[in-house]
Amino acid sequence: MARGLDHIVHAVRDLDAAAALYRGLGFKVSARNRHPKEWGTQNHIVQFPGTYVELLSLADTSAMVPQAPRHFSFGAFNRDFLTRGEGLSMLVLEGRGASDAAEFNTQGLGDFALFEFAREGRRPDGTPVTLAFSLAFASDPEAPDMGFFRGRQHNPENFWNPQFQVHANTARRIAGVVLVAGNPARHEKFLCKFTGVDKSQGSDDVFVFRTPRGDIEVATPAAFLRRFGVSPPAVSHGARLAALRFTVEDASLLKAAPEEAGIAGLYAEEKTIIGREDALGAILVFEPDR
Numbered sequence: 001m002a003r004g005l006d007h008i009v010h011a012v013r014d015l016d017a018a019a020a021l022y023r024g025l026g027f028k029v030s031a032r033n034r035h036p037k038e039w040g041t042q043n044h045i046v047q048f049p050g051t052y053v054e055l056l057s058l059a060d061t062s063a064m065v066p067q068a069p070r071h072f073s074f075g076a077f078n079r080d081f082l083t084r085g086e087g088l089s090m091l092v093l094e095g096r097g098a099s100d101a102a103e104f105n106t107q108g109l110g111d112f113a114l115f116e117f118a119r120e121g122r123r124p125d126g127t128p129v130t131l132a133f134s135l136a137f138a139s140d141p142e143a144p145d146m147g148f149f150r151g152r153q154h155n156p157e158n159f160w161n162p163q164f165q166v167h168a169n170t171a172r173r174i175a176g177v178v179l180v181a182g183n184p185a186r187h188e189k190f191l192c193k194f195t196g197v198d199k200s201q202g203s204d205d206v207f208v209f210r211t212p213r214g215d216i217e218v219a220t221p222a223a224f225l226r227r228f229g230v231s232p233p234a235v236s237h238g239a240r241l242a243a244l245r246f247t248v249e250d251a252s253l254l255k256a257a258p259e260e261a262g263i264a265g266l267y268a269e270e271k272t273i274i275g276r277e278d279a280l281g282a283i284l285v286f287e288p289d290r
Helices: 015-024 074-084 098-107 184-195 221-228
Strands: 005-011 041-048 051-058 087-094 115-122 128-138 147-153 171-180 206-211 214-219 240-248 266-268 271-274 283-288
Touching: 005 074, 005 147, 005 171, 005 240, 015 041, 015 051, 041 074, 041 171, 051 074, 051 171, 074 087, 074 147, 087 171, 087 240, 098 128, 171 221, 171 283, 184 206, 184 214, 214 221, 221 240
Parallel strands: 005 051, 087 147, 171 214, 240 283
Antiparallel strands: 005 087, 041 051, 115 128, 128 147, 171 240, 206 214, 266 271, 271 283
């Protein structure tokens, strides 16, 4: 069964700086949330219809649960990721809960126990609501610096809110993500199973999985540089999640967006690209919505 993008984790050391970056680029950023104590993390959300960006940093790590056999520690993974640098740390698809964990085990993508948790959220008027999730984790040994899971939301009506999805920069959706790998073909089998989608097109240095909600592309560093004009993260330790692509309704805003945010940016071929040095380890791509 094909699975669309649910969200992408942008792990940072300074959560206030990340919120300021995204607000400066014209996004509406949610209030700060805290995860369960055993995770030791906190976040802000940038929401779109059906998908979101999770700006994530560490909080109180004193009760953080370590990695263990059959237990994937969300907090420990992102803590270790941040010791090496900031950037896009996890790729998350829409999920169904326990059946996903069983499927990953059968397919050889990881034998991790399903993780379930709930936290309090708030509506724009301040009304408290319950948010509950089931997470099924997977692992690609060829990409140790990337986290993968499918997430099921048990109270989606309490999470998704059209008021949070209207952005001053006219961004309408997450068009997709771009991974960078020394040998993209080595990740094809894993991604086919993880997404439930066959590779739809490609070449030796680029291929694409077109999910029901956003594209997942894998490119060599050279192909990535040719396309976006900025350097991707190093792949000496395996594939990395490099770029996040947004579509905007008003393309006239693209040229001025970086300057208005007080950062550098590249505008070429109707795209605005913010490089890793200015976007806290991530590469952010803004494209006209066609």
